Amino acid sequence: MLTIGCHLSSSKGFLAMGKEAVKIGANTFQFFTRNPRGGKAKELDLSDIEAYLEYAGEHGIGKILAHAPYTLNACAKDPDLRRFAYDTMCDDLRRLQYIPQAMYNFHPGSHVKQGVEQGVSYISDLLNRIGGQGGQTTILLETMAGKGTEMGRSFEELSVIIDNVEEKSRLGVCLDTCHVFDGGYDIVGSLDEILGEFDCIIGLDRLKAVHLNDSKHGLGSHKDRHEKIGEGQIGLETFVKIVTHPKLRELPFYLETPNDLDGYQREIALLRERAEIEKT
Ligand code: FE
Ligand code: FE
Ligand code: ZN
Numbered sequence: 001m002l003t004i005g006c007h008l009s010s011s012k013g014f015l016a017m018g019k020e021a022v023k024i025g026a027n028t029f030q031f032f033t034r035n036p037r038g039g040k041a042k043e044l045d046l047s048d049i050e051a052y053l054e055y056a057g058e059h060g061i062g063k064i065l066a067h068a069p070y071t072l073n074a075c076a077k078d079p080d081l082r083r084f085a086y087d088t089m090c091d092d093l094r095r096l097q098y099i100p101q102a103m104y105n106f107h108p109g110s111h112v113k114q115g116v117e118q119g120v121s122y123i124s125d126l127l128n129r130i131g132g133q134g135g136q137t138t139i140l141l142e143t144m145a146g147k148g149t150e151m152g153r154s155f156e157e158l159s160v161i162i163d164n165v166e167e168k169s170r171l172g173v174c175l176d177t178c179h180v181f182d183g184g185y186d187i188v189g190s191l192d193e194i195l196g197e198f199d200c201i202i203g204l205d206r207l208k209a210v211h212l213n214d215s216k217h218g219l220g221s222h223k224d225r226h227e228k229i230g231e232g233q234i235g236l237e238t239f240v241k242i243v244t245h246p247k248l249r250e251l252p253f254y255l256e257t258p259n260d261l262d263g264y265q266r267e268i269a270l271l272r273e274r275a276e277i278e279k280t
C-alpha cells in the first residue's frame with residue numbers, strides 16, 4: 001500500500017495531525033517543527049505525543065516527516081545566522097527523539113555569493129557538528145530548485161555535502177518533484193535516466209522520502225512554485241509513474257501542493273486509485 005500524506009499544520013499538536021491524516025485517507029504526514037519562519041518552538045506536550053503514538057499505531061501511520069523552518073541558512077555568511085541554524089536544528093532533533101518514526105528534512109541553504117564551495121563546506125560542517133545528536137532520527141537534505149543561490153540544486157551538490165560528512169549512516173535525501181524539475185531534471189521525459197543519475201551520484205539507498213508537487217513553471221525555470229497534481233507542467237501521468245515506480249513505490253510520499261484538506265484528500269484518493277489500477 002502506498003505511503004502517502006500531505007503537509008499538515010502542527011498548531012493543534014500531534015494527535016490532531018494524526019486524526020486529520022486519517023480523515024483524508026493519508027497514512028503519513030509532514031509538519032513544521034516550529035513556525036516555518038523560525039522562532040521558538042512550543043513546549044513539548046508529552047501526553048499529546050503519547051496519545052499520538054498510540055493512535056498512529058492503531059491507524060497504521062508509520063514514518064512521518066518533520067520539516068525544519070525554511071528560513072534557516074546553514075551556509076549563511078553571518079556566523080550568528082549559522083549558529084542559529086545549528087541551535088535550531090539541534091533543538092528540533094532533541095525534541096524529535098520522542099517520536100521514533102520521524103525523519104527530519106531541511107533546506108541546505110543559500111550561499112549568497114560566497115560560492116558553492118563555501119556553501120558546501122558550511123553545510124557539511126554543521127552536519128558534522130550535529131554528529132550523533134540526532135539520535136535515531138534520519139536527517140534529510142532536500143533537493144532544491146536552485147532559486148537565487150540556493151544550495152542543493154543538483155545531485156552533485158548534495159553528493160559533495162554528504163561526502164564531507166563523517167557520520168552519514170543517518171543522512172538521506174528528500175526528492176522534491178517540483179524542485180528537481182525546476183532545477184532542470186526532466187522527470188517527465190526521462191524519469192528512469194534521472195533516477196539512474198541519482199543512483200550514480202548520490203545512491204538510491206540515500207533517497208528516503210519524496211515531496212510530490214506539480215510545478216507552475218517549466219523545466220529548468222528555477223522558480224519553485226508548486227502546483228496542484230495534474231495542473232502544472234509535470235502532469236498527472238508522471239506522478240502515477242513516480243508512485244508506482246519499482247525504485248520509489250516503497251518510499252513515503254508527501255504532497256505540498258497549494259490545497260486545503262479537501263484538495264489533499266482528493267489528490268491522495270486519485271493517486272491511490274491510479275496506483276491500484278497500475279498494479280493489475
Ligand atoms: Fe521544503
Ligand atoms: Fe519540498
Ligand atoms: Zn518548494
